[in-house]
Amino acid sequence: MSLLTTTNLAKSFGADDIFDGINVEVPYGARIAMVGPNGAGKTTLLNILVGLDVPTEGSFTIARNTRIGFLPQRPELVGDHSLWEEALSAFSDLRRMEAQLNELEQAMADPDQHDAALAKYGPLQERFELAGGYTYDQRMKMVLQGLGFDPEEDFNRSLVILSGGQKTRALLARLLLEEPDLLVMDEPTNHLDIQAVEWLENYLKGFPGAVLSVSHDRYFMDHYAQIVWELDYGTIETYRGHYSHYVRQREERRERLWKEWESQQEFVSKEEAYIRKHMGSRMTSQAKGKLKRLETMRKRGKLIDRPRHKKRSMHLNISRVMRSGDQVLRTRNLAVGYPDDPAPLFDVPDITLYRGQVAALIGPNGVGKSTFLKTIIGQLEPLRGEVKIGASVDIGYFAQAHERLHDDQTILDEIIATKHMPVSEARSYLGSYLFSGDDVFRPISTLSGGERGRVALAKLALSGANFLLLDEPTNHLDIDSQEVLQAVLDDFPGTILLVSHDRYLIDALATQIWAAAPGSLDVFEGTYAEYIGKTQPQAEVESSHKVVTNGRDKAAPASGKKHGLNPYELNRRVSELEARIHDLEAQMDSLTADLEKASARGDSDRVHALGIAYTRTEDDLEQALEEWGRLAE
Numbered sequence: 001m002s003l004l005t006t007t008n009l010a011k012s013f014g015a016d017d018i019f020d021g022i023n024v025e026v027p028y029g030a031r032i033a034m035v036g037p038n039g040a041g042k043t044t045l046l047n048i049l050v051g052l053d054v055p056t057e058g059s060f061t062i063a064r065n066t067r068i069g070f071l072p073q074r075p076e077l078v079g080d081h082s083l084w085e086e087a088l089s090a091f092s093d094l095r096r097m098e099a100q101l102n103e104l105e106q107a108m109a110d111p112d113q114h115d116a117a118l119a120k121y122g123p124l125q126e127r128f129e130l131a132g133g134y135t136y137d138q139r140m141k142m143v144l145q146g147l148g149f150d151p152e153e154d155f156n157r158s159l160v161i162l163s164g165g166q167k168t169r170a171l172l173a174r175l176l177l178e179e180p181d182l183l184v185m186d187e188p189t190n191h192l193d194i195q196a197v198e199w200l201e202n203y204l205k206g207f208p209g210a211v212l213s214v215s216h217d218r219y220f221m222d223h224y225a226q227i228v229w230e231l232d233y234g235t236i237e238t239y240r241g242h243y244s245h246y247v248r249q250r251e252e253r254r255e256r257l258w259k260e261w262e263s264q265q266e267f268v269s270k271e272e273a274y275i276r277k278h279m280g281s282r283m284t285s286q287a288k289g290k291l292k293r294l295e296t297m298r299k300r301g302k303l304i305d306r307p308r309h310k311k312r313s314m315h316l317n318i319s320r321v322m323r324s325g326d327q328v329l330r331t332r333n334l335a336v337g338y339p340d341d342p343a344p345l346f347d348v349p350d351i352t353l354y355r356g357q358v359a360a361l362i363g364p365n366g367v368g369k370s371t372f373l374k375t376i377i378g379q380l381e382p383l384r385g386e387v388k389i390g391a392s393v394d395i396g397y398f399a400q401a402h403e404r405l406h407d408d409q410t411i412l413d414e415i416i417a418t419k420h421m422p423v424s425e426a427r428s429y430l431g432s433y434l435f436s437g438d439d440v441f442r443p444i445s446t447l448s449g450g451e452r453g454r455v456a457l458a459k460l461a462l463s464g465a466n467f468l469l470l471d472e473p474t475n476h477l478d479i480d481s482q483e484v485l486q487a488v489l490d491d492f493p494g495t496i497l498l499v500s501h502d503r504y505l506i507d508a509l510a511t512q513i514w515a516a517a518p519g520s521l522d523v524f525e526g527t528y529a530e531y532i533g534k535t536q537p538q539a540e541v542e543s544s545h546k547v548v549t550n551g552r553d554k555a556a557p558a559s560g561k562k563h564g565l566n567p568y569e570l571n572r573r574v575s576e577l578e579a580r581i582h583d584l585e586a587q588m589d590s591l592t593a594d595l596e597k598a599s600a601r602g603d604s605d606r607v608h609a610l611g612i613a614y615t616r617t618e619d620d621l622e623q624a625l626e627e628w629g630r631l632a633e
Helices: 042-049 083-108 114-128 134-148 165-179 194-205 218-224 241-278 284-299 369-376 411-418 424-433 439-440 449-462 479-491 503-507 528-535 538-543 565-601 604-632
Strands: 003-013 017-023 023-028 031-037 057-062 068-069 183-185 210-214 227-230 233-240 326-337 346-348 352-354 358-363 385-389 395-398 467-471 494-498 513-515 520-525 547-548 550-557
Touching: 003 042, 003 395, 017 042, 017 057, 017 233, 023 210, 031 042, 031 165, 031 218, 031 241, 042 183, 068 165, 083 114, 083 134, 083 165, 083 284, 134 165, 134 194, 165 183, 165 194, 194 218, 210 218, 218 241, 227 241, 233 241, 241 284, 241 604, 326 369, 326 411, 326 494, 346 604, 352 494, 358 503, 369 385, 369 467, 369 494, 395 449, 411 424, 411 439, 424 439, 424 449, 449 479, 479 503, 494 503, 503 528, 513 528, 565 604
Parallel strands: 031 210, 031 227, 068 183, 183 210, 346 520, 358 494, 358 513, 395 467, 467 494
Antiparallel strands: 003 017, 003 023, 003 057, 227 233, 326 346, 326 352, 326 385, 513 520, 547 550
16 A cells, blocks of 8 residues: 555646656555756656645545655745744644643632643643643754754744755755655755764664655765666666666666567567568568567567667766875965954864875864865965865865856857857767756856856866865766766866765865864875765764665665675576566566555455555565665675
């Protein structure tokens, strides 16, 4: 049984088909991540599922009494009430019960009403306590602080003066407190710093409802998702497991489809050659038989369509750089901030960054990370101390606000101003950043955030810099572009100082972590995984390695645990697991169909038995996927 099921869902705008034939389901308690390139229709599909849009064709059903909470990318919170009052609205039923209890307490003080009021008070108090009536204010504080709101500065602030990002977090807080049966979120991590995203990941592990989220945050999806929907080319493919499982399965599926298509093409070619050769000869009957079989295969849709090539993705090449000196950056007695502020944002320990190192600068929003980068490039003066750039160091700076782009220039003008080249060469170069045709003549002022980011990266790649200062380079990039950027930066021969909330990128690249906090900066020599292991309490580390299956916590096996198998045994076990996963998925499809039939007949005993079998099969599949993922790594 499922909370939500779609049947041949389709959406088009005029002659443009966005998607077609969408058949998916959201089981109770599911954790689903939806991925796909920008423009694939992810937000459109979410809007349909929550009732803000209607499909062109098809339908979807929602289980009776299901409560859906929706977090759009740009929520509209209205009213002049405070942030605290907005969160408090999640407990309207509890507050009504609380008011009734207060009235009954007053009534019990009256001897004439005491007995009647007492008879009502006991059951109501029990319901109130079981529903969390005595702890909801603590839950509100915990959620608001977890999402980055300060009790002293933010709780009593009016919604009117909150920024767009703060309104998004305010609505998310209210939805988490309401605990809907299905929580639907469109890019929930866009306005969260690393600490808030980590808090949300842990909170979702105990969230009682199902979760469906669109996200470009790969690390976030690795931690909460159990199912991945890939929306591309107008259809959805479903994958079991978290994001990293999905990436491996996607490549394996694409490779398998190519092999199956090539094998069938070879078969069809041989059959057609036989038909051409023997039609009209003494072997005509055999040729006609083969022709009939091919026609039957075509009519029944048994011929495999040619697998699509991977969608055109951004191409970067920033590997040709001049070698710098060994010492790229040195700080001495440095304090970062603004002259008109009474105190520095933070003091910097004496740092030496060497050629080839990748430092990731992390910390909460507003702590001064971008200010630090601007101090390094000389855009801001240090409050105290000095910054020294090494010999033969050429800095390339990527600002998250793309402030070095000129709104009055076209995309083509920006590129030619960065490096003089013929127009034809510049247009060809921009094609690798997905700007083609007349797009190159668009003014910078008309571009979206993702398009501006691609222009800024195109300029950066032309700079020839050997020291890259990157301020949130993956903002607004879809996952395909993030993967391209990550691969390019991984091959970059120079030095990188990276400011990012993209922990997947940090985990893949960083050789040291610079953790900024109000007033100070700590330098950790090592990878992000090592940093987390050192800085998080052991209980938090262990909880971050748990998955939730049907409401029960199961500790996920540690990725570093030895499997004790030789290469032959390892390959054999992986193959066995892949076959078992395939069988279990087929069993779940069959059980789902049987459940729908039994439910339609009203056969409650059959539904109960099938539900137990479905749960057991789902548990078996989850365990097989966990073992397969561990061994495949």
